[in-house]
Amino acid sequence: MIIATGATGTLNGATVERLLEKLPAEQIGVSVRDPERAAHLERRGVRVRQGTYDDPDALRRSFEGANQVLLVSSSDLTADVLAQHRRAIDAAVDAGARRILYTSAFGAGFDTPYPPLALHAATEQHLAKSGAAWTSLRNGFYGDLDQLLGPWRTTRTIARPADGPFAWVDRRDAAEAAAAILFGDGDGDFDGVVDLVPGRPVTLADFAAAASDVTGEPVERVVVDDEEWVAGEVDAGMPEAAARFSLSMFRATREGHFSGPDPTLTRLLGREARTPADMMADHLGA
Numbered sequence: 340m341i342i343a344t345g346a347t348g349t350l351n352g353a354t355v356e357r358l359l360e361k362l363p364a365e366q367i368g369v370s371v372r373d374p375e376r377a378a379h380l381e382r383r384g385v386r387v388r389q390g391t392y393d394d395p396d397a398l399r400r401s402f403e404g405a406n407q408v409l410l411v412s413s414s415d416l417t418a419d420v421l422a423q424h425r426r427a428i429d430a431a432v433d434a435g436a437r438r439i440l441y442t443s444a445f446g447a448g449f450d451t452p453y454p455p456l457a458l459h460a461a462t463e464q465h466l467a468k469s470g471a472a473w474t475s476l477r478n479g480f481y482g483d484l485d486q487l488l489g490p491w492r493t494t495r496t497i498a499r500p501a502d503g504p505f506a507w508v509d510r511r512d513a514a515e516a517a518a519a520i521l522f523g524d525g526d527g528d529f530d531g532v533v534d535l536v537p538g539r540p541v542t543l544a545d546f547a548a549a550a551s552d553v554t555g556e557p558v559e560r561v562v563v564d565d566e567e568w569v570a571g572e573v574d575a576g577m578p579e580a581a582a583r584f585s586l587s588m589f590r591a592t593r594e595g596h597f598s599g600p601d602p603t604l605t606r607l608l609g610r611e612a613r614t615p616a617d618m619m620a621d622h623l624g625a
Contacts, residue, residue: 345411357518370401392423398430453591479506504540505597534601537612
């Protein structure tokens with residue numbers, strides 16, 4: 340049995356859908372904060388149990404019988420995220436899971452200006468000490484394109500701080516790759532760290548070019564001074580701490596923390612990963 344957390348979210352929800360294409364539903368379980376939100380999975384035969392990263396006992400019950408457990412990284416900005424991850428890993432071990440998989444991030448490490456990467460690195464350290472086999476799925480960046488690019492559809496500009504090449508992955512591709520590893524597809528060794536990034540990194544200029552092509556109207560990439568950008572975001576209502584947190588990502592790309600390619604994602608997908616043009620066309624319904 341494969342148990343996934345975060346199955347009502349976009350990433351692991353898509354992974355569960357991929358698993359349902361490969362496995363009988365009774366071999367799949369989910370551990371979710373609110374079981375009512377997973378009723379659509381339960382109706383299809385998926386085992387649904389309640390569990391949260393703040394309740395070790397509930398987690399152990401939700402992981403019961405699992406051969407593999409897929410843990411999504413916590414998105415609770417008010418919590419001690421590392422403590423949550425450690426509780427989830429320990430609960431999976433206590434439940435007897437043979438392998439633990441964790442959705443990490445490409446570039447995870449302690450020598451980066453982008454704070455989440457240190458949390459991922461510390462989580463990987465705990466995985467390595469857990470005694471279970473483990474796989475860290477170091478996905479490229481993913482998320483809402485409007486959040487990444489700003490109000491470009493209105494301004495026809497992508498006005499952001501200077502960036503460098505970075506790995507951006509479509510969540511559907513990341514989910515498909517995770518399902519392939521869980522199912523045992525591919526011919527690689529998936530112990531430890533696995534980088535899941537497209538064949539080449541991209542820049543915001545690539546997204547501007549893709550937006551221009553998809554819309555048929557020019558979209559310009561405009562580089563904004565760091566402090567000017569922070570001030571503008573604060574004026575627009577974003578807390579300064581949040582703006583500086585976002586700025587740290589741009590700085591990390593400029594320092595080359597997210598620029599390395601890796602063939603594993605392409606091999607697992609059996610095709611090239613979706614490009615900025617593909618993602619932009621899907622985003623706009625083109």
